[in-house]
Amino acid sequence: MKDTMLRRFAEIFGDAEGVQVYFAPGRVNLIGEHTDYNGGHVFPCALTIGTYGAVRKRQDRKLRFFSMNFEQLGVLESSLDELKPDPRADWTNYPKGVIWAFGEKGMETPTGMDLLLNGNIPNGSGLSSSASVEVLTGFILRDLFGFEVSNQDLALIGQYSENRFNGVNCGIMDQFAIAMGRKEHAIFLDTADLSYEYAPIKLDKAKIVIACSNKKRGLGDSKYNERRSECETALEELRKVCGVNSLGELTEEAFEKHKDSIGSETRQRRARHAVYENRRTIAAVRALQENDVAAFGRLMNDSHLSLRDDYEVTGLELDTLVEEAWKVEGVVGSRMTGAGFGGCTVSIVEDRAIDDFIARVGAAYQEKIGYSADFYVVEVGDGPCKM
Numbered sequence: 001m002k003d004t005m006l007r008r009f010a011e012i013f014g015d016a017e018g019v020q021v022y023f024a025p026g027r028v029n030l031i032g033e034h035t036d037y038n039g040g041h042v043f044p045c046a047l048t049i050g051t052y053g054a055v056r057k058r059q060d061r062k063l064r065f066f067s068m069n070f071e072q073l074g075v076l077e078s079s080l081d082e083l084k085p086d087p088r089a090d091w092t093n094y095p096k097g098v099i100w101a102f103g104e105k106g107m108e109t110p111t112g113m114d115l116l117l118n119g120n121i122p123n124g125s126g127l128s129s130s131a132s133v134e135v136l137t138g139f140i141l142r143d144l145f146g147f148e149v150s151n152q153d154l155a156l157i158g159q160y161s162e163n164r165f166n167g168v169n170c171g172i173m174d175q176f177a178i179a180m181g182r183k184e185h186a187i188f189l190d191t192a193d194l195s196y197e198y199a200p201i202k203l204d205k206a207k208i209v210i211a212c213s214n215k216k217r218g219l220g221d222s223k224y225n226e227r228r229s230e231c232e233t234a235l236e237e238l239r240k241v242c243g244v245n246s247l248g249e250l251t252e253e254a255f256e257k258h259k260d261s262i263g264s265e266t267r268q269r270r271a272r273h274a275v276y277e278n279r280r281t282i283a284a285v286r287a288l289q290e291n292d293v294a295a296f297g298r299l300m301n302d303s304h305l306s307l308r309d310d311y312e313v314t315g316l317e318l319d320t321l322v323e324e325a326w327k328v329e330g331v332v333g334s335r336m337t338g339a340g341f342g343g344c345t346v347s348i349v350e351d352r353a354i355d356d357f358i359a360r361v362g363a364a365y366q367e368k369i370g371y372s373a374d375f376y377v378v379e380v381g382d383g384p385c386k387m
């Protein structure tokens with residue numbers, strides 16, 4: 001891949017003299033969905049697929065970007081003096097946002113650069129291609145200009161840029177999973193204080209299979225912000241009767257006791273998801289530590305039901321993929337992953353059942369939805385690196 005990157009860089013930007021190549025992974029969340037902005041737990045892992053970047057500093061303040069995933073856009077130009085979000089800048093709003101965020105934190109990028117990207121995460125799949133680009137950009141800036149930031153800082157800066165520059169009020173999960181990824185481990189992260197623990201992913205004779213719905217996201221981002229504010233309102237209402245700082249602090253019992261203080265039935269369901277999903281995530285990690293993969297799978301299934309019925313972020317495409325998966329013998333657990341409204345599902349499937357799973361879920365999806373889904377048997381990989 002390094003050679004491909006260098007060759008393409010030379011074709012686009014003239015030559016590849018002094019070019020450095022980097023990689024940042026994508027991520028999949030195993031359980032703990034829509035909990036990260038509610039002070040709850042998440043359990044994501046980095047993947048071996050991700051985004052490659054080839055970069056070289058310039059003498060002037062120009063920024064020139066090219067993506068092998070969006071060849072038709074050609075070279076998109078900007079400058080260090082134009083760090084403002086702009087719809088015409090398309091995907092380059094992600095790296096520009098990170099350069100801007102570094103500046104906001106007192107780390108001004110001194111010179112421009114030429115940057116070529118190439119990702120093998122399916123676009124818009126909900127496997128965090130945007131967070132991958134953000135963490136990759138931060139990693140590159142640190143390496144090129146010697147900024148003193150930790151990988152955890154790279155995650156926080158990436159999230160800051162997504163919130164403030166790109167207008168999506170996301171939590172910390174994606175950037176954290178990518179910046180802190182570790183081969184064959186998932187990260188059990190408490191988003192209330194960012195304490196975390198690595199848990200080995202030991203799936204006895206089974207693998208993680210991702211099914212991509214190929215549904216275009218559309219309104220996803222605005223719905224995401226809407227769910228977030230519904231949870232914030234529910235928390236305000238709960239706070240009047242019990243002194244909690246986040247939904248993640250509540251046990252199931254405490255929630256049931258106080259839920260009537262939440263003034264709408266919809267908001268009650270949103271908050272119920274946030275509370276129960278957090279508790280499920282804690283239970284799931286415990287099950288995995290006890291080598292009870294079957295219990296882990298059942299909690300994944302419960303997570304999907306809660307996202308479907310209480311949080312309402314699934315939709316026909318994701319529900320079809322999951323409900324068809326549940327019918328296949330050898331599927332340990334299956335649920336939507338990421339923000340929802342499209343994107344992917346994650347399933348744990350026994351090795352012997354993987355072919356059957358892909359064939360049967362694929363055919364049922366095509367039949368019901370009218371276009372095909374894509375399947376990926378994935379591996380859990382490390383965080384960002386220089387190649």
Ligand code: GLA
Pocket residue numbers: 032033034035036037170171172173174338339340
């Ligand atoms: C998106 C966000 C994350 C998280 C998930 C839902 O991926 O970027 O912060 O909220 O949705 O769990």
